[in-house]
Amino acid sequence: MASFTSDGVRIAYDDLSPPAGTERTIVLIHGFASNRNEGWKRTGWYSAFERRRMRVIALDQRGHGESEKLYDPAAYRREKLAGDVLALMDHLGVPRADVFGYSMGTRTALAVALAAPERVSNLILGGVGGKLLEPSPAVAGEPMADAMLAEDPTTIAEPMLRSFRQFADEQGEDRQALAAVTRVKNLPLDRDALAALAMPVLVVAGQGDTGAGDPQGLACIFPHGHAVTVAGCDHFSAIPHALTKAAVFDFLDGLLDDDFPAFE
Template sequence: MQKFSHQGFDIAYLDRAPETGGGEPVLLVHGFASSMQVNWVGPGWVKTLTEAGYRAIAFDHRGHGLSAKSYDPNDYTPSLMAGDAAALLDHLGIQKAHVFGYSMGARVAAFMALANPDLVASVIFGGLGYGMVDGVGDWDPIAEALIAPDPATVTHPRGKMFRTFADQTKSDRRALAACIAKSREELSEADIGRIRQPALIGVGTTDDIAGSAQALAGLMPHAKAFDIVGRDHMLSVGDRTFKAAVLDFLREHPLS
């Protein structure tokens, strides 16, 4: 694990090359309340990608994991977090990469693809479909659950799920509550249509957060949807069929 600084934040990251060296870079952008360890290392993504010959790069968002924290909601817009991601690639001297985001990370990846089209060769959105456009439900109870003094008082189902997850990952819950206030900025259908890179959108068939992968793919000129069968929002991340689909997609769209 290494760190670099951007806009006053020390951002933790990892950079793993395949045993043969080199490899096309794949930037991994984790979801809300998660980390590079929880989202990408633990479920085997870094191992899967490096064994397939890719260079896996992952980082902890500001406010998450081992990166610096802020309690100001204005520090957590998708544009600012996409700027961190682009700055990491610049820090590593990478001029073009595949970008793979999960859940909130998919939203950040979309903002990055729009702001830095020459830097983003292809995009993979996991755990977020049409919710990128019409929102993903009421998240105010999640912020309340995160800062509740006693987790036993949390009754909202989704709030309880994320409070438990944040406690399990030993996250800074106050920073997460600030993040959730601003990180849900939506993109319009016209915005999504301007993402012209090849795209893969994978959503679990029992995911009640993400929205339709097919509906989002239908707005983009070069996108396809993938159903992660029988998986919900949390379990889709490490699904074997999704990993296979991602590797197929990357092989179909080499950087060259």
């Protein structure tokens, strides 16, 4: 396992280059309760990018996978997660790359693009849509943290919360750290700042991803935004799907137009 220290926190990562030579570099940022192996390697993204002769850099976000576990919610502020990504790029001598985030990883990817737009060639936002910019609905208590800490997961009534808890258990994640991640208080994303991002942006989500909303609702904010809806997929099944990969590669190849196509 390769690792480095970012702001005093140990971050695990992979850095894979195809033997035939590298044409471009992509940085992959996984979602909540996932890790680089589950989010990107097992789902076929490593091999798909390597076949395209791309250098693949993927980290375990702090609190996840093999990276250091922290229990203070303030350690997971969005700017700290973005700082880990930029520090990793510095550590590996990568001045500029494509950046691909999924779910929680999209928020980190957006924070990277806002903090250092000159370092992001293309920005890919997966598992999100127009709901990303809507005010968070009022919720009593801390339901996701409670789900992570529940002694008996069968007592979790809400299906989405139960799915994330099951996923965390399957990955052997540190549920105390994940609970801290959910308790962080970030400021809302600045719509005007997002609208000023000049790089090409792809927003892609499954048709059945009710938590994301319509990808077009987010993509239309960006000057060079593109949206793809992957039919027949929900939040989890869209990640490994061949049509999601096709959308990402078409985007990177400059083959998407601004008509916000749906992949079916």
